[in-house]
Amino acid sequence: MNIGLSRRPKIAGCLIAFTLLFAQGAFATDCDSGESIILNSQSSVVNFQADYGSGRVCDTITGDLWIGGDDIVDLRPLSGLASINGSLLIQENSLLVNLAGLEGLTSIRGALTIRENPMLEDLDSLSGLTSVGMQCDRSFILCPSIVINRNDALTSVAGLNLLTSTQGDIEISSNPKLVDLDGLSHITEIGGSLEIIDNALLSNIHGLSLLTIVGHNLVQSLAIYGNPRLTDLGGLENLRKVDWLEIDGNESLVNIDGLQSLVDPGRWIYIFSNDSLLNVDGLRSVEYTNDLRLGYNAALSDCQGVVTLIDPIDDHEPGPGPGESGIPDLLVAHLNNNAVGCNSVNEVLGAAPLSQINAGLNDAWFYPETSGQGLFLTVYPEIQQMFLTWFTFDLNRPDDSITAQLGDPGHRWITAQGKFAENQANLDVWMAKGGVFNSPAPEVYLEPDGQITIEFNSCNSGMLRYEFPSVKRQGSVPIERVALGNVPICYVLDKNGTFPADSRTAVSTDFSVK
Incomplete structure (x- = not known):
């Protein structure tokens, strides 16, 4: 009995307190605004609850909230806010240094836009936000965005650290003092x-x-451009899918290795005007795309990261091609105005490592420093033999009284033949003597004279080493093709051992002009 009696006053006291609070309108309610609320001065911020609370503390705005005014310096009168069913726009507040007062805000169904606040230093007071931009139309074509734009003093976006996804876009642009994106460390998916x-x-x-997907709402992009201090894309290692990839105008960007897990880049890959970019190895996992464009990257000489994407072999079946390029894993490839090695499809294929000499090496080759002089190579795979003719000449015809050390005065034909294994051929040299062009007499005769070894690094490069004992001459010269038309044949034979019957699929056009 004593226990029961002791409880009654406590219960009665709670009921009295509850009744008093209710009577005084202390419970939070929707802000009575009708539609959007516009706060364009410090006084309108101070009077927010008086104007929209209807005698209570309102915590939910049913429409949009716009905050923008030249004299706004303190948002603490908004401290009761918990949610906004529309969008939050904080724009053109010339004196606002922080967002203190918004710590209780947990959700924004519409867009979050923070733009042109020149004194704003951080977003720390938004650290309670758990959701933004979930109010899409039925088709998911139009979804609210997060925009952080033109805030001259902003150094961090740390206040967004509880957000895990958004259906709309995220734009971080023209914030001249922003040094990192650590505030987005829990974002896993971006719908836009x-x-x-x-x-x-x-x-x-x-x-x-933690980001894995960008752009599952129709055509959306990952665009990184105009960030002059950015040196790599570290942080994107878990990204597997985008709909459109654009890396443009990042002058210090050295590599894109952070894209190493990207398998599905969607419709386009555009990489332009990144002056320090050395390679595209970060694209090695990409299986297919519609449109690949690499251009105006002044230091880009290694494009082996896209070799399986642009080669004549269908690595991803069914690929979108072959389109105008004749390449099975994409429709169009444009490689231009990069460093040597990345200016055409065949240039890239020609730089791929070669494991086995094959008939695709049959072509005219030369040493670029002696333009006009060169070699003809013919490979006979069935008997593992290579045949070589090497023609050299003097730039100026020597006097008739001069005796040539090797061959005839002014020009010389050297022929060689021998076995090859893997990527190396060892040839016996025969010096052609006598003979005159377009004349049956005097007859040409051959004399043995030394050895030539050719080691091929790729379908477009090799090192020729020679030794001519009769004149005590030896040395080495790098060689490359005069033209790249046969490179795809060499590439396919090296990778597959056979050449597909469909030549349109097997041989891609040279895109050096694109």
């Missing part, structure tokens, strides 16, 4: 585009380390 544009001091994007 991710645009990282013109951030002068941005040195890394490691904060994107």
